[in-house]
Amino acid sequence: MSAVDVFNVQVLDNPAPFTNTLQFEITYEVRETLTQDIEWKVTYVGSAEDQAHDQELDCVLLPADTPGRFKFVLEVDPPEPKLIPSQDLVGVTIILLTCSYREREFLRVGYYVNNEYTDSELQENPPATPVIDKIVRNIVGDQPRVTKFRHKFDFGDPNEELSVDRQAEIQAERDTLTEEARKRNTANAAV
């Protein structure tokens, strides 16, 4: 029984240039009140191959001290192109929107993101160093991949260590996403 549940997420300002801020309009539901704030985080997976290129775009706290439904807009800065390997900048990658409580994730929403040039010429012959200003980012907002993880919130032993199973669970989930992204990338490249 999750104390906080996401009801809806809408991606605003989409498609948009790569350098625009990312905006998510999130509606969440608080079923049981929590003593601490919940933390929403947006992570940009720079490269489907390597977890090291993940960029945490921002992290905000939200209160969960009243039961009910709440809506807010989460606006975060765009990812830093320099930290993304150039071959992965254009193509399919993933954005993760996660919600955690007491440093532990209980909800993860993954979106596929399509970065491509609008200019057909650049599309045909992509330059070796990507031209950031011409890249348009399209988040596939209507196909989110939602995963919920077990979390005790305020009702269990807060010092309980993250069990090995849980970690494996989270890793497995991430692997499936990146696997998919990789497949899509190769499919697109083949076209």
Added chain:
Amino acid sequence: MFFFRPSWLQHGAEGSGSQPVFSVDIQAVGGRLASAGQDCKIRIWSCEDLVKAGSLKTASKPSDSVPSRTQVLVTGAGEGSEKSGGKIPKGALLATLAYHAGAVNCVRFSPDGHFLASGGDDSVVLTYERLAGAGRAGAFGSQEEDVENWRCRKPLRAHLGDITDVAWSSDSDRFCSASVDNTVIVWSARTEKALVKLEGHNGLVKGVAWDPIGKFVASQSDDKSVIIWRTNDWNIEKRITAPFAEAILHDNNLAFFLRLNWSPCGSSLVATNAYAKKTATHLAPMFSRESGLTDHVDFIGHREPVVVGRFSPRLYSRKQFSGKEQKASKDNPAYTCVALGSKDRGASLWIAGSSKQFVHLDDMFGGDVVDLAWGADGYTLVACSTDGGIMLIRFDPAELGYVVPEKVEQNIFKELWQSFGGKSSENGLPENRVQVAIELERKKPATAPATENDMHTDRGEPEAVVVTPKPKRETKQAQGKEQNGTPVKPVPVETGNTPKPKTSPPTVNPIPPQQIRQREERVKGGRRRIIPQPLGTGADPVNDPNSQSLGNIWEATNQSGAVGSSQVDDGTTNKRPRTMGPGDLVGMTTSGNPAADMNPWVSSLKGQSHLPSAGRRGGSRCRAMDSEPVPTMLEASSQGSSKPTVLTCSKGGQVLWRDYVGSPILALAGSTGKFAAVATADAFLHIYKASSGRRFSPPISLDTPPHLMDLFETNGKCLLLLITRSAIVNLYALDALELVCSVNAAPLLVRIADADDDEEHSQENKNEKLRRGISVGSVSDREEPILVLSDGHAFVYNQRLQSWLRVADDYAPNSEYYRLVPPAGDTSLLSKLQAGAAMTARKKGTGLLPTGGLKRTAVETVTHLETLMASAIALGDVDQYKHFLACYALRLGTSEAVIDGGETKLREICEMLCEPGDILETPKQALLRKVVLPALSSSRRHQRLVEEFTVILDDFETEKPKVETVAP
């Protein structure tokens, strides 16, 4: 009989293996089947569709005639016959509820069909209710659509371990849950609170059953005992150990559940998992109530422990009853039927009264049969198993017997229950057709905001009305924020949250950003923290100025440091001799100012400024007079101390008119096209016509400089509310240039001094006198001033009583109508005030804490409702009055046993409404007929009362205009 086990009737994703199903239950009223499984989900199916699909594919077995013992091998329709995950026929699956975080062990519908309760491995008990309409997609992100909309209510946490079984009381008011933490907890369905924890077992409690007569609760546990608890004092009536003493409990024979069950007549209790070592037989003992649950008949026939026992809810008889007979007779006795499920993967049926099995069903599944459920018609039985299968069995009347018609059944039950000392069923028989007709009306599914559902939805998901920010409030909010001292990111109020587009997007139009109101702050560590917008159901923000300013109470009370807080930041007291009292306005009619003169403690406030000034001296201020995109603005700017202040009215930068005022302007208010008013530091009020700036009246003198001023348009009139620093509240009707009323609000604000304090003493501390300030001022529909104070309490000044009436406070925390947020779709003033009061109390930590207790809650709810009704009258809100009147009648009708004098209250309110006359321009009798009586007829207990008053009302109708008889 025929058996039907479709491959799609299972849990677990299609294609993958099916997961064990731990529980099934059939709704008595409504005919739904609920199943719960290890996949942590509950599925609700339509029984009708199941039976229909089943009769197409009958794998029927030869139906031998009874009563000879029949052994039926069911393998043909059993395990593995079809691959799991066939396509579910349309409409068969009504909903999937995935709210548990662990396997769901038990699902039970309430006897009235209204709720569904479930318990799972996550130690949480959940209750659900059905709302009208289709369900939204299963959850965000999943692609499922539900046919029905089942809402999950508040999760009930109190158990420390997996919950194994749940049982409802026959009046659907309470239910109990059994858990592996060795306890049974009894809950109230309506208030969603735990009532009692029953401790007495020394082992995992795996089964619980509530006596239909209501006197006992029985529970069975791994400690080899069945405990019978008394419901009146919750002490142990009896502990039965004998038949279970030799029960086998080692690992390979450990029973999942020990689901015991009472017969519908209450005369027997069947338990599970008993063993006789001597004969090495597993048996299920059935205890008879007559013998005080000592004598028992044993059902022998299974090769492994019996895990579940379930009585059919109906009575049967060999011969069909013709319409005339009222009772069972010797040659046509009525009997009950019980089904047992066992670890030996089969089930058996027994007829009470005979110790030989009627039917034995072998090999039903590949795993233990863990739950059984009977359909309300008495001919359907559903079984589920750990192998993931759910099987439907239909019997023939020729085999099982004819179901006894309801009326006869009621007679039999009444007799039996009386003989057992219980009162006859809480739901009597309908005695007249009016009653039945009303009941049928009520059985229709409630549309989301029906009176009854309102009570439940309120608790679970309060949804506030959406309030869009209005520029009018900007000045005050800016002040409030500065007072905080914390750096706050400015909320882009006027422009809404439009994104800053850096480059124009190339192709597809971006989704237009919606106006979301949220606040941001920074916490330690530099991280952002957002306060989100609470959601409503899409109710449009009301556009009239009245409710706008009050709608902002929600925001005002949420901000710390609300405007007009009781801190007196202006230390100097202004001893101004009063030249003209507020009652002496230019020869106008007055409506007295009694309070100030009479109260000695308040007199010291006269003429003195205690409330903070409306605006800081100097500087300029402005205010919008309407809510157009380009509003007409009133601006006041002072150009140095020697020059007079300039008052400018402009629209879109273009000046419409101008005036020069002798003294700094502290407050502005206006409405485009009507009037504009400014109040100055020298305690004068200037009124202009808004369109031209023509002075409408000579400057009006006030007793002290202004504290708060606002203009309202009520009933077509322009009313100006002005609160001065000495807490005098003046309400002027501008069109007629009349004083509507002038009252002293100081008694509301000051500290209530002890009667023994002498004047001198209180004068010394006059600066600390204010214990609260005024947050918002407004006008009700009856043109009476309303004040909301800084601690959330709201008052309206009633002209007839010439006093302030408190219409919202935080003194009823136990009431079920005590909400922190106005209910969905409710934009009434009263609700907003109530919610505001409750929320402020909560934020400030001053509210009384709910102390629980069923009785206290019931009493408080009723008295709170009475207060709410009276407040609705004071505020002139007919709809709210009707709403609360209905809730009041309903509440009294259902719980008058718990409240002392409940019956008297009911009678009194009916008598009061019987008299000819009106409340708030609605004829009282119409209220009685349309609101109170239908609410009362939901409970059969009051049908006499309903009938009595219906007759009286009819008499009035027929005798109408002339006769004015007094109600008896």
